[in-house]
Amino acid sequence: MPTAHRTPTIGVTRRMPFETDADLVIGAIFEDDRPAELRVLHEVTGGEVERAWQRGEFKGKLFDVLVTPVGTGGQRAVLIGAGLRKDLTADRIRRIAIVGSLAARTRRVTRIAFGGWDRVAAAMPPDQIGRSADETVAQACAEGIVLANFEGGSYKTDDSLRPMLDSVELCPFDDGAGVRDAVARGLVLGEVSNIARELANEPGNSLIPRVFADRARAVAENAGLGVEVLDEAAIGGLKMGMLLGVARGSHEPPRLVVLRHEPSNAIKGVTLGLIGKGITFDTGGISIKPAENMDKMKDDMSGGAAVIGAMAAIARLKAPVRCIGIIPMTENMPGGQAMKPGDILTSAEGKTVEILNTDAEGRLILGDALWYARQLGATHLVNVATLTGACVVALGKTTSGLFGTPDRWVEEVRQASERAGDRSWPMPVHDDYKEQLRSEIADFTNTGGRAGGAITAALFLKEFTGGLPWVHIDIAGTAWAEETKPYQPKGPTGVAVRTLAQLALAAESWANVTSER
Ligand code: BES
Numbered sequence: 001m002p003t004a005h006r007t008p009t010i011g012v013t014r015r016m017p018f019e020t021d022a023d024l025v026i027g028a029i030f031e032d033d034r035p036a037e038l039r040v041l042h043e044v045t046g047g048e049v050e051r052a053w054q055r056g057e058f059k060g061k062l063f064d065v066l067v068t069p070v071g072t073g074g075q076r077a078v079l080i081g082a083g084l085r086k087d088l089t090a091d092r093i094r095r096i097a098i099v100g101s102l103a104a105r106t107r108r109v110t111r112i113a114f115g116g117w118d119r120v121a122a123a124m125p126p127d128q129i130g131r132s133a134d135e136t137v138a139q140a141c142a143e144g145i146v147l148a149n150f151e152g153g154s155y156k157t158d159d160s161l162r163p164m165l166d167s168v169e170l171c172p173f174d175d176g177a178g179v180r181d182a183v184a185r186g187l188v189l190g191e192v193s194n195i196a197r198e199l200a201n202e203p204g205n206s207l208i209p210r211v212f213a214d215r216a217r218a219v220a221e222n223a224g225l226g227v228e229v230l231d232e233a234a235i236g237g238l239k240m241g242m243l244l245g246v247a248r249g250s251h252e253p254p255r256l257v258v259l260r261h262e263p264s265n266a267i268k269g270v271t272l273g274l275i276g277k278g279i280t281f282d283t284g285g286i287s288i289k290p291a292e293n294m295d296k297m298k299d300d301m302s303g304g305a306a307v308i309g310a311m312a313a314i315a316r317l318k319a320p321v322r323c324i325g326i327i328p329m330t331e332n333m334p335g336g337q338a339m340k341p342g343d344i345l346t347s348a349e350g351k352t353v354e355i356l357n358t359d360a361e362g363r364l365i366l367g368d369a370l371w372y373a374r375q376l377g378a379t380h381l382v383n384v385a386t387l388t389g390a391c392v393v394a395l396g397k398t399t400s401g402l403f404g405t406p407d408r409w410v411e412e413v414r415q416a417s418e419r420a421g422d423r424s425w426p427m428p429v430h431d432d433y434k435e436q437l438r439s440e441i442a443d444f445t446n447t448g449g450r451a452g453g454a455i456t457a458a459l460f461l462k463e464f465t466g467g468l469p470w471v472h473i474d475i476a477g478t479a480w481a482e483e484t485k486p487y488q489p490k491g492p493t494g495v496a497v498r499t500l501a502q503l504a505l506a507a508e509s510w511a512n513v514t515s516e517r
């Protein structure tokens, strides 16, 4: 398969952008700037920005774009509107960097420089984790640049795809170790997001569970993670009746991938367990889905891809905490052996489940995986899944749902998602909803009806968390962008990858969270 992304080289220099060999310079201008007062820019553009401002063509409004020649050497500048100074955040910088980088690629330019970013850094509010504004800006820029170097049309055989960026210089910038490390961090976080996006974009006929497991192994080995791939016999040996129950409808055997990060400087007594839904295609099974939009269900492994990407970043950035990643992988198909409504499955934990709808398969494979994470010593659990249409109804397409306990653990995940640029918001998981899962014949059912469907799904998962601190991130609405935005092309978003990585990097702040609140 052709590559869907490339990580460009990103340099930091104290030189001015026009002194580099970049063909195009990307700058940001605030709505409350006066272009005539930006002396260097005013001179090199011969006053063009000021004239565009006067005409009303470009006034620095967020994500507006102005392209203008600079000097006489054929260089050009792309200016991106940055909105009001007071509204500047790291997330906004990441997005501005994406808009600028995409604009360069559209103009078929591959060597670019970011100019005037010292001025952007000066507008940044102070960081709560004590990083300098330069570092925050450098990391966010690097993430954005790499995220822009992704193409969803990886199977196109014509030459309609925009070229990928080759090299980027950030200037003029403090080029000390702190900023260089920040750029390196941003590069890794962008790259692993793209790896997850590439996996989510891959069609169901190529990314079958066996292939998904091979790809996970390759990414993990490259990052220096421990990898173990359990086949159907090993999964049977663990008596994972829910994962096997879903897999029975398919000719393709299931897999369970286990990734391990065990640093020598790990915080004692703490193991972060990351679990991702890996349904490589969800037909719904015997409770089959309607034809319309069923093609979208190739991305039903986005949670699994997020865990793979995050674990790679955790290893490469040497997060100071033991982490295990677990990804159960299977298709959900309506084959002759498929589970049927009314069937009863026995989970690895021993709890029995009455299947009322075979399309509620994600919670089944995750239940067995959550149990396994506990067997392997996890003390803190986070699972990520494209779990319910109900979550999309509740929160829409920009915000992932957070479900879990205790509140402090949910809040830690929410803050990590803010740092990552992934929006998320807490939802209730009170036990009152549990009666919706009551079964006459088994311990509980696998669906709780239409009311509060995202919540009852979370309560099902909670049954398998053994009372540990646990958060479930429902990314059904956020894993795939259906509309192109200036900073986000249509397609897989890589949501939750950077959230999970940021969470592991901040382990010191949550290591003392326990199930009591
Ligand atoms: N993978 C789907 C959830 C989904 C729906 C993701 C739409 C992205 C967009 C999940 O397996 C599913 O089918 N859930 C059902 C559960 C229901 C049968 C209780 C749903 O949400 O309809």
Ligand code: MN
Residues within 6 Å of the ligand: 282, 284, 332, 358, 359, 360, 361, 362
């Ligand atoms: Mn389903």
Ligand code: ZN
Residues within 6 Å of the ligand: 279, 282, 300, 359, 361, 362, 386, 387
């Ligand atoms: Zn599904």
